[in-house]
Amino acid sequence: MPEDHMNRKLFWISILLITSLTSLADNELITGEELMTRFGADLSTTEIRAEKLVGNLYVLFGVGGNIVASIGEQGVLMVDDQFSEMVPRIQAAIHELGGGDIDFVVNTHWHFDHAGGNEVLGGSGAWLISHSTSRDMMSKGAMVNLVAFTVEQDPYTESGLPVMTFDDRMQMHFNGEQIDLLHAGPAHTAGDAVVVFRKHNVVHMGDVYNNAGYPFIDADNGGDLNGMIEFCKTVIGELNEDTVVVPGHGPVVGYENLVSYVEMLATIRDRIVGLIAEGATLEEVIAAGPTAEFDEAMGDSVDMRFINRAYTSLYKHELGSDLDN
Ligand SMILES: [Zn+2]
Numbered sequence: 001m002p003e004d005h006m007n008r009k010l011f012w013i014s015i016l017l018i019t020s021l022t023s024l025a026d027n028e029l030i031t032g033e034e035l036m037t038r039f040g041a042d043l044s045t046t047e048i049r050a051e052k053l054v055g056n057l058y059v060l061f062g063v064g065g066n067i068v069a070s071i072g073e074q075g076v077l078m079v080d081d082q083f084s085e086m087v088p089r090i091q092a093a094i095h096e097l098g099g100g101d102i103d104f105v106v107n108t109h110w111h112f113d114h115a116g117g118n119e120v121l122g123g124s125g126a127w128l129i130s131h132s133t134s135r136d137m138m139s140k141g142a143m144v145n146l147v148a149f150t151v152e153q154d155p156y157t158e159s160g161l162p163v164m165t166f167d168d169r170m171q172m173h174f175n176g177e178q179i180d181l182l183h184a185g186p187a188h189t190a191g192d193a194v195v196v197f198r199k200h201n202v203v204h205m206g207d208v209y210n211n212a213g214y215p216f217i218d219a220d221n222g223g224d225l226n227g228m229i230e231f232c233k234t235v236i237g238e239l240n241e242d243t244v245v246v247p248g249h250g251p252v253v254g255y256e257n258l259v260s261y262v263e264m265l266a267t268i269r270d271r272i273v274g275l276i277a278e279g280a281t282l283e284e285v286i287a288a289g290p291t292a293e294f295d296e297a298m299g300d301s302v303d304m305r306f307i308n309r310a311y312t313s314l315y316k317h318e319l320g321s322d323l324d325n
Contacts, residue, residue, distance in 0.1 A: 032112030043085040048093040054200040064113030071099035072175030079204040081117030108206025110134040119160030132165040133191030148303040187231035190222030211250030213299040214306035219313040
């Protein structure tokens with residue numbers, strides 16, 4: 001859509017400006033909230049925008065990861081909860097849609113922009129659920145290397161930690177439908193969960209599928225481009241052509257968009273793997289332009305974050321060793 005394209009362009013232009021105007025030190029350490037502010041998001045005023053998906057399922061857009069909410073007779077289940085500052089507006093949006101208190105929150109992963117509302121919601125009685133590795137990361141805290149910045153995520157207190165975890169797969173039965181939580185190995189992080197609402201044929205992909213630019217691979221914390229491709233393929237095997245796909249970020253799309261995303265990732269992966277086999281350094285891989293024909297649609301990766309993180313994860317995968325830097 002032209003408007004999307006325009007928004008995406010503006011988004012990348014603003015990042016370019018921010019990056020060039022602030023002359024950042026290499027890999028500056030900041031908080032998740034600071035990161036959002038620098039990218040132009042206002043955590044104190046941004047309103048939640050709700051869009052109906054199918055039946056009693058809604059997607060909520062605010063600051064951070066997309067939320068899917070199931071609002072029905074048994075209560076409210078949410079997938080992801082953005083930032084603590086956003087929680088009062090998320091609760092208000094749910095009330096406006098006819099829901100009450102939030103009973104369950106499923107975290108697609110542990111990152112600050114998806115699980116940041118956990119402490120507030122867990123503290124007010126919601127049951128939190130995640131992959132076991134994500135709970136582990138939430139309890140320990142972590143450094144998220146975004147190349148130009150590193151976000152320091154503090155450990156969550158008890159109230160922000162999931163009370164239920166799973167390893168491979170988990171089923172819930174809530175508001176009249178089966179809800180499947182799937183994990184298929186390291187991808188965006190090492191603790192991703194994809195959530196499939198079976199009756200309404202809706203999937204929340206978390207950041208295993210980013211539809212607002214190239215995906216981020218948290219390579220320093222076990223994320224893996226190869227794994228991201230395999231994870232998506234496993235999920236696609238559980239879906240059909242009519243599935244409504246909610247990405248971690250960006251607009252809601254259809255099944256075919258997810259399929260072409262995987263094809264794009266596989267093309268880029270094959271090129272980078274080929275270059276690594278020839279002994280190419282990161283700089284040489286960047287110079288070879290392995291993402292060239294996708295850059296206009298996906299937004300140029302200004303600091304080459306995508307190629308940087310992809311290369312780092314593939315290097316580990318291909319050569320079984322870490323890079324020096
Ligand atoms: Zn993430």
